[in-house]
Every structure is written in structure tokens, then in C-alpha cells.
Amino acid sequence: MENFNTIQQKLEQFIKRFHTNELLKGAILFFAIGLLYFLFTLLIEHFLWLNTTARTILFWLFITVELALLIKFIAIPLAKLFKLKQGINYEKAARIIGQHFPEVDDKLLNVIQLKHSNTQSELLLASIEQKSAELNPIPFKLAINFKQNLSYLKYVIIPLIILLLVYITGNFSWFSDSYKRVVDYKTAYEPPAPFNFYVVNNDLKAIEGKDFKLLVKTVGDIIPENAQITYNNDTYFLQQTGVGEFEYIFSQPQEAIQFRLSANNVNSKPYNIDIVEVPSLLSFSMALDYPTHTKKQDEIIKSTGNAVVPEGTKVTWQLQTKSTNSVFLYAQDTTSLSLEKQDVFETSKVLYRNYNYTLSTSNTNLKNYENLSFSIDIVKDEYPELNVQMKVDSLDLQTLYFYGQVSDDYGLSKLQIVYYPSDNENDKKVKQIPVGTSNVSDFIYAFPDNLEIEAGVPYQIYFQVFDNDAVNKYKSKKSVIFNYRKRTIEEEKEKKLQQQNQTIKDLNKSLKKFQEQEKRLDELTKTGREKKTLNFNDKKKLASFFKRQKQQDEMMKNFNNKLKNNLEEFQKDDNKEDPFKKDVQNRLEENEQELQKNEKLIEEIEKLQEKISNEELIKKLDEVAKQNKNKQRSLEQLLELTKRFYVEKKLEQLADDLKQLAKAQDKLSEATEDKNTKEKQDALNAAFKEFQKALEQLKKESNALKKPIEIPQDKLDEKEVNDEQQKATDALEQKEAQQQENSKSDTPNTKQQNLENAQKSQKKAAEKMKQISNNMQQSMQSMSGEQMQEDIEMLRQILDNLVLFSFDEEALMNQFKTIDANDNKFANYLKSKMP
Known part of the structure; x- marks a missing residue:
């Protein structure tokens, strides 16, 4: 019965496939019929707008129908599939298979019937097995074709097409609204109005304190001409802006509406306008912390962010706000203000340049809502001002007087003078000069004062002032650079001698003017004798003479001052008490009265020339002539004495110069080979020749004196110096030539020999120079004693005529002292001779 069992299994598979096919067909029909009935129900509600009772019946009828369809098409086939309910048996299955397969026909049905017969003989069983074996190859499940169910999908297309058409036409609300009313069958719904209100605004959020515009449209079969809005128990008309379009402006709402x-008796649903709180700035202040050096008192500015402040001011902003979460300060960089306490924001900055900025407030709803722009102008701390004027001391020409003015907008910290050698700027030295801390100050400074200045070295000087601006590290201003050079002792002596020489020239000019004035006086005297009365031209000549006479006296006074200053330069270091000074002073005081009388003589003649007679005028003019002759004679004697003094001092200087030259020659002879050069020797040779020229010139000036001073000069000694210097020059030239040629024939002994020869000649020249210098000094000492008596006699004559000459006592005293400043015998002798 193995084949029959196989047939049974295949029948079971067929029955399962049969009920699966029934379930698939039922699902399609359930979806198609149920969806179609669902749409039919919604359309009934859409068109009829049933009351609650009718919608209740419609709802539960829909539920009943859908449950019936579910049971019929889904539940029953599932029960049969899972054998929860009796499905088709083997015989019905055999008939269906036999109808599908012609070769099977009733064979399968007969086998099943034989199997279920009450008699079971071996012959019957063999027949059943034989027929089963014949039917075994046939695939029974192919009698069920799932694809046949596709024909039922046409019923699904019908409701889908309906949905698509409604969606495309934009009437899908027919189903959605109807569905809502059917499901909510207990709620009473009014039929739709002929038009609907639509709020066009994206959202209903009004910004606090700002107008809010409400935009409304109406859509429907009827378009109303007017529309109203009701809020806060008041009703207002909307403004029509178009067909079915309206607007209404809420004026600065402060709270929700x-x-x-x-x-047209159609009311909308209620709408709510929410208020968005704005971040607001309630109060605003700036605390200004000024830099200390400005000496300005700190202050607080309120209700404005604009200000003009000094550079380096610390500004602190403090803002009182409302509904604000953050505040930003926008400038070249962005700064977030810190929240110090509830609704109070603060930040600080130190400003060094103009500052344009914007304060912006924000909260969670509004970003950078309120933007306030301000500017703070910065007043730069100016550089200090420094103006310096320089004057040179007209007497010594070695002292620079500086007068300066310094100023600054806020004050000064220090003033200094900076000086350094012109060839070494790194060797700067600084001295502080007291200066006030006020805005403007003056100062006076004499350079070099007590500063360490090396004689003969050129210096550069400038002043530098610093302000009190700590913010910019104390700005400074420099003056122009001044140049200074302190004369050496030798230059100082030379300068004094040049001044003395100039004095001699001035004295010569004065003598010529005395002679001219004497001629004019002779002409006036002659005219007075020839004429009984003077005419207008004569009186005019007389007045011109008096004028020139006064100018001449004034010139003599100026000359006296100049001579006094020059002579005092030679006596700066001589602080010894001189008994001659007191005696001369007494004599000057006695003669001063006579001098005043003589000065009044000219004034008297001027006043009385219209009243006195010619004879009296001639007498007065004769007196003037005598005085002028005395003055001229005294001036000639003083000129001679001054020339003698110049020659003596010049001779002293030449002797000192020669001594210094001898030292330089001796030092060169001891120098090493590389420093003992022909170039240096040539310089010493030229210096000695200059000495010879100066000595010859001095000799000429001495010979021009009435009683010449003997100038010691030994031509043979000078020639010997020249010869030795030339020998040294030749030896050094040979040495240097040998070094350049590097000749193999020359041995080191030859070079050394040339150097030794040069050194010997240099030493001989130095010794001879010293000898000449000593001879000059000895000659001057012996000469001063011999000529003292002559000089005293000359001065005696000057003293006798002093009442007619315009020297003051100090100048005269210095003149006496300069004749022989170190010899008290002269002063004692003069004192004994004076009355």
C-alpha cells in the first residue's frame, strides 16, 4: 500500500494549496469590497451631512459589513487552512483533480472509494495498489493555479482609481473630513459655511512693542465684502486689500491676544497671537578711568556711548537690560559682555586708538535685535616740545649759554643734556637738568659748566626732554645738535695773542683818528680867529666836531674795555694780592674828579657856543686841543707798550712751542720701528720750519718798535736742527724703501742700521731744540730786568696824562700787572714813585 500512501500525501498537499488559494482570493476581495464600501460610506456622509443618529447607524453598519467580509474572506479560509474547520475531503479533491487532469478522470475518485469500502480482499487491495501506482506520477498540486487570482485585482483598481481622482482634483478633504465626522459620530457637526477664513501669516508671533500685521484670506463659493475681528471683548473691521483678502494691524502689542x-454670520475658530519679548537696553553707563599721568579725575558718563578720552583710558561699560540673555560688543574684535548680576552686563577695555563699536542685545528668540552704534575718539598724547637757543660767551668764547623752553600736554618727567665726542657717539654722557613737572617750563644752562670735557676734542651736544606718558614709555624729544670744542692751552695762548695783535691794530686806527680830529680843530680855531662872528656853516662844522669828539671818546672807552678783557685773560690764574692795585686805585680816584671836569668841558662849550665870544671860544678850543694832544701822546705811549707786551708774550709762546716740539721729536726717536716713520718725521720738520717763520716775523715786529726788543736767534743752531731732521728723514726713507722692495741683498742689519741712524739724528735735533728754547727763556729773563725802567717811565707818563684818557681803574690795574705779573719789584717801585 505504499503507492496509496503516496497518493494520500499528495492529496493533503493539494487540499492545503486549495485553501491557501481560497485565502488569497478572499484577501483580494476583502480589500476591494471593504475599501469600496468604506468610500461609499464616506461619500454618503460628505454629501448628506447626517445627524448624529444617522452617523451612528452608518458607522456601525460599516463595522458590521467589514466584519462580515473579514469572516467570509479571511477568517473561514484561515480556519480551513489550519484545519480548525472542516474543509474539502479526499473525494471532492479527487473530483477537482479529475476535472483538471483528463487522464485521471474518475480513477482517483474510484481508488479513494475502493479504499473506503467495507470489503478489503487481497484482490481489491492489489487493484488499489495498481491504480495508485498509475496515478503516482501525476502532480496533483498543479490543479491549483495561484495566477488565476490576478483576475480579481480589477476589483481593487476601482476604489484606487476613485481615491486617485479625488486626490488629483484636490478634494481629498471629502474623505478626510467625512471620516472624522463618521468616527466621531457622537459629535454634532454643522454643515460647512459658504466660505472659510485662512490666516496667511507664517506664524502668529508678535514682537513686543512692534506693530503686528494680520493677513487673512477667505476661500469658498461666496466672498464676503466685509470681515470683522473680535478680541479683548471688542470688535473691529478688517481692512480689505483685495478680493477676499483682508488685513488688520495690532498696535504694539504687549501681551498675548x-x-x-x-x-456674514460665519465665525472662524479662535486664534492666539503670542508675544515675543525683545532684549532691551534699559540704562547704559561708561566708567572712564583716565591714565594717572593726565591728572584728570575719573568720571562716569551715562546714557551715551560716545566720548573723547586720552590715550590709554580704561573704559568700563555697564548695561542694565530686560529679557536679554547675551550682549555683544562688536568692533575690530568681538567681545561678549559678562553677566555680573540679574540683567546687568559689564566689560572693560583699555583704548589706545579711535574706537568705533556697536552694542547688540540678544535672547533665545531674537538674535542681535537691538544694535546701538557709538564711537570713542582717542586724544593721542603729544610728544613734548623743546626749543633751545644758544649764545656764545662774548668774552671767553668758550662757554655756551643755552636758554630753552619745554612743554607737554600733560606734564614733564625729566630734562637732560647729552654730550659725546663727535667721533664716538657710543661714549655718551648724560647730566640731568632740574625741570618742573608742569606743562611748561624754562631752563638756562651754561656748557661745559663743571663737566669733564677734554680739551681739543670736538663734542656734539643735544638736549632731550621726556614727558610723563607712562602709557607710551615716556616719549622724548631731542633738540638740534650743537657743536663744541674746548681750546687747548696752546690754542688759548694763541687766541690771546691774536686778540692782543688786534688791539694793536685798533690802537693804530685810533691814532689816525686823533690826527684827523686835530686837523679839524686847527681849522675851527683858525676860522674863529679870522672871523668876528661865526656864520651858520661854521657853527654846523663846530657841532660836527663836538659830535666826532664824543664818538672818539666813546671809541676810547670801548677800546679800554676790550684791552682790559684781553689782559685779564692772562691773569685768570693769578689770585695773589697785589699792593700795586690799591695804590693805583687811590690814584685813579683822585684823578677821576679831574676826568669828570674835562668831560664837562665839551658839554659846556656846546651849551655856551651861542653866548660866548669868539675869543672865549678860541680859548676853550685851545684847551680841547691840549687835552687831545695829551690823549694822543698817552695813546702813542700805550701803543708802544702794548706792542712790546705782545712781542714778549709771543716770544714766550714760541719758546714753549719749541719745547713741545723738542719733546715730540725726542718721543719719536724712542718709538718702535713700525711707528717711527718718515711721514711723522716730515710733520715735525714742517712744524720747525713754521717756528722759524714765526720767529722771523716776530723779529720784524720787534724792529718796528721805537726801542726794539732783542729777539734771541741763532741761525747756526737752527740750521743744525734742520740738518739733523733731514738726516733722520733720509734714513727713515731708506729703511721704508728696503721694507717695500724686500731685497735679498739687504740684510736685517742694514735696516736696523738705518733706523739707528735716524734715531741718533732725531735725538740730536731734539737736544738742539731744547737748547734753543732754553736760550730764548734766559734771554727773556735778562731782557725784562733791563727794560723794566723804560717801561716804568712810559707808564709814569701815561699816569700823568690819565685824567685826559678814558681808562677805568680795573683796566689800568691789569695793564700794569701784565707788564710783569710775577715781579713784585715793579709794583713796589711804581708805588714808591707815585704821589
Whole structure:
């Protein structure tokens, strides 16, 4: 019975496939019929707008129908599939298979019937097995074709097409609204109005304190002409802006608003306008912390962010706000203000340049809502001002007087003078000069004062002032650079001698003017004798003479001052008490009265020339002539004495110069080979020749004196110096030539020999120079004693005529002292001779 069992298994598979096919067909029909009935129900509600009772019946009828369809098409096939309910048996399955397969026909049904017969003989069983074996190859499950169910999908297309058409036409609300009313069958719904209100605004959020514009449209079969809005128990008309379009402006709302729209007895649903709080700035202040050096008192500015402040001011902003989460300060960089306490924000900055900025407030709803722009102008701390004027001391020409003015906008910290050698700027030295801390100050400074200045070295000087601006590290201003050079002792002596020489020239000019004035006086005297009365031209000549006479006296006074200053330069270091000074002073005081009388003589003649007679005038003019002759004679004697003094001092200087030259020659002879050069020797040779020229010139000036001074000069000694210097020059030239040629024939002994020869000649020249210098000094000492008596006699004559000459006592005293400043015998002798 193995084949029959196989047939049974295949029948079971067929029955399962049969019920699966029934379930698939039922699902398609359930979806198609159920969806179609669902749409039919919604359309009934859409068109009829049933009351609650009818919608209740419609709802539960829909539920009943859908449950029936579910049981019929889904539940029953599932029960049969899982054998929860009796499905088809083997015989019905055999008939279906026999109808599908013609070769099977009733064979399968007969086998099943034989199997279930009451008689079971071996012959019957054999027949069943034989027929089963014949049916075994046939695939029974192919009698069920799932694809046949596709024909039922046409019923699904019908409701889908309906949904698509409604969606495309934009009437999908028919189903959605109807569905809502059917499901909510207990709620009473009014039929739709002929138009609907639509709020066009994206959202209903009004910014606090700002107008809010409400935009409304109406859509429907009827378009109302007017529309109203109701809120806060008041009703207002909307403004029509177009067909079915309206607007209404809420003026600066401060709190939330609920409103309804209405038109033609049609009311909208309630709407709510929410208020968005704005971040507001309630109060604003700036604390200004000025830099200390400005000496300005700190202050607080309120209600403005604009200000003009000094550079380096610390500005602190403090803002009192409302509904604000953050505040930003926008400038070249962005700064977030810190929240110090509830609704109070603060930040600080130190400003060094103009500052344009914007304060912006924000909260969670509004970013950078309120923007306030301000500017703070910075007043730069100016550089200090420094103006310096320089004057040179007209007497010594070695002292620079500086007068300066310094100023600054806020004050000064220090003033200094900076000086350094012109060839070494790194060797700067600084001295502080006291200066006030006020805005403007003056100062006076004499350079070099007590500063360490090396004689003969050129210096550069400038002043530098610093302000009190700590913010910019104390700005400074420099003056122009001044140049200074302190004369050496030798230059100082030379300068004094040049001044003395100039004095001699001035004295010569004065003598010529005395002679001219004497001629004019002779002409006036002659005219007075020839004429009984003077005419207008004669009186004019007389007045011109008096004028020239006064000018001549004034010139003599100026000359006296100049001579006094020059002579005092030679006596700066001589602080010894001189008994001659007191005696001369007494004599000057006695003669001063006579001098005043003589000065008044000219004034007297001027006043009385219209009243006195010619004879009296001639007498007065004769007196003037005598005085002028005395003055001229005294001036000639003083000129001679001054020339003698110049020659003596010049001779002293030449002797000192020669001594210094001898030292330089001796030092060169001891120098090493590389420093003992022909170039240096040539310089010493030229210096000695200059000495010879100066000595010859001095000799000429001495010979021009009435009683010449003997100038010691030994031509043979000078020639010997020249010869030795030339020998040294030749030896050094040979040495240097040998070094350049590097000749193999020359041995080191030859070079050394040339150097030794040069050194010997240099030493001989130095010794001879010293000898000449000593001879000059000895000659001057012996000469001064011999000529003292002559000089005293000359001065005696000057003293006798002093009442007619315009020297003051100090100048005269210095003149006496300069004749022989170190010899008290002269002063004692003069004292004994004076009355």
C-alpha cells in the first residue's frame, strides 16, 4: 500500500494549496469590497451631512459589513487552512483533480472509494495498489493555479482609481473630513459655511512693542465684502486689500491676544497671537578711568556711548537690560559682555586708538535685535616740545649759554643734556637738568659748566626732554645738535695773542683818528680867529666836531674795555694780592674828579657856543686841543707798550712751542720701528720750519718798535736742527724703501742700521731744540730786568696824562700787572714813585 500512501500525501498537499488559494482570493476581495464600501460610506456622509443618529447607524453598519467580509474572506479560509474547520475531503479533491487532469478522470475518485469500502480482499487491495501506482506520477498540486487570482485585482483598481481622482482634483478633504465626522459620530457637526477664513501669516508671533500685521484670506463659493475681528471683548473691521483678502494691524502689542474672525454670520475658530519679548537696553553707563599721568579725575558718563578720552583710558561699560540673555560688543574684535548680576552686563577695555563699536542685545528668540552704534575718539598724547637757543660767551668764547623752553600736554618727567665726542657717539654722557613737572617750563644752562670735557676734542651736544606718558614709555624729544670744542692751552695762548695783535691794530686806527680830529680843530680855531662872528656853516662844522669828539671818546672807552678783557685773560690764574692795585686805585680816584671836569668841558662849550665870544671860544678850543694832544701822546705811549707786551708774550709762546716740539721729536726717536716713520718725521720738520717763520716775523715786529726788543736767534743752531731732521728723514726713507722692495741683498742689519741712524739724528735735533728754547727763556729773563725802567717811565707818563684818557681803574690795574705779573719789584717801585 505504499503507492496509496503516496497518493494520500499528495492529496493533503493539494487540499492545503486549495485553501491557501481560497485565502488569497478572499484577501483580494476583502480589500476591494471593504475599501469600496468604506468610500461609499464616506461619500454618503460628505454629501448628506447626517445627524448624529444617522452617523451612528452608518458607522456601525460599516463595522458590521467589514466584519462580515473579514469572516467570509479571511477568517473561514484561515480556519480551513489550519484545519480548525472542516474543509474539502479526499473525494471532492479527487473530483477537482479529475476535472483538471483528463487522464485521471474518475480513477482517483474510484481508488479513494475502493479504499473506503467495507470489503478489503487481497484482490481489491492489489487493484488499489495498481491504480495508485498509475496515478503516482501525476502532480496533483498543479490543479491549483495561484495566477488565476490576478483576475480579481480589477476589483481593487476601482476604489484606487476613485481615491486617485479625488486626490488629483484636490478634494481629498471629502474623505478626510467625512471620516472624522463618521468616527466621531457622537459629535454634532454643522454643515460647512459658504466660505472659510485662512490666516496667511507664517506664524502668529508678535514682537513686543512692534506693530503686528494680520493677513487673512477667505476661500469658498461666496466672498464676503466685509470681515470683522473680535478680541479683548471688542470688535473691529478688517481692512480689505483685495478680493477676499483682508488685513488688520495690532498696535504694539504687549501681551498675548486671542481673536476670532467673522463675516456674514460665519465665525472662524479662535486664534492666539503670542508675544515675543525683545532684549532691551534699559540704562547704559561708561566708567572712564583716565591714565594717572593726565591728572584728570575719573568720571562716569551715562546714557551715551560716545566720548573723547586720552590715550590709554580704561573704559568700563555697564548695561542694565530686560529679557536679554547675551550682549555683544562688536568692533575690530568681538567681545561678549559678562553677566555680573540679574540683567546687568559689564566689560572693560583699555583704548589706545579711535574706537568705533556697536552694542547688540540678544535672547533665545531674537538674535542681535537691538544694535546701538557709538564711537570713542582717542586724544593721542603729544610728544613734548623743546626749543633751545644758544649764545656764545662774548668774552671767553668758550662757554655756551643755552636758554630753552619745554612743554607737554600733560606734564614733564625729566630734562637732560647729552654730550659725546663727535667721533664716538657710543661714549655718551648724560647730566640731568632740574625741570618742573608742569606743562611748561624754562631752563638756562651754561656748557661745559663743571663737566669733564677734554680739551681739543670736538663734542656734539643735544638736549632731550621726556614727558610723563607712562602709557607710551615716556616719549622724548631731542633738540638740534650743537657743536663744541674746548681750546687747548696752546690754542688759548694763541687766541690771546691774536686778540692782543688786534688791539694793536685798533690802537693804530685810533691814532689816525686823533690826527684827523686835530686837523679839524686847527681849522675851527683858525676860522674863529679870522672871523668876528661865526656864520651858520661854521657853527654846523663846530657841532660836527663836538659830535666826532664824543664818538672818539666813546671809541676810547670801548677800546679800554676790550684791552682790559684781553689782559685779564692772562691773569685768570693769578689770585695773589697785589699792593700795586690799591695804590693805583687811590690814584685813579683822585684823578677821576679831574676826568669828570674835562668831560664837562665839551658839554659846556656846546651849551655856551651861542653866548660866548669868539675869543672865549678860541680859548676853550685851545684847551680841547691840549687835552687831545695829551690823549694822543698817552695813546702813542700805550701803543708802544702794548706792542712790546705782545712781542714778549709771543716770544714766550714760541719758546714753549719749541719745547713741545723738542719733546715730540725726542718721543719719536724712542718709538718702535713700525711707528717711527718718515711721514711723522716730515710733520715735525714742517712744524720747525713754521717756528722759524714765526720767529722771523716776530723779529720784524720787534724792529718796528721805537726801542726794539732783542729777539734771541741763532741761525747756526737752527740750521743744525734742520740738518739733523733731514738726516733722520733720509734714513727713515731708506729703511721704508728696503721694507717695500724686500731685497735679498739687504740684510736685517742694514735696516736696523738705518733706523739707528735716524734715531741718533732725531735725538740730536731734539737736544738742539731744547737748547734753543732754553736760550730764548734766559734771554727773556735778562731782557725784562733791563727794560723794566723804560717801561716804568712810559707808564709814569701815561699816569700823568690819565685824567685826559678814558681808562677805568680795573683796566689800568691789569695793564700794569701784565707788564710783569710775577715781579713784585715793579709794583713796589711804581708805588714808591707815585704821589
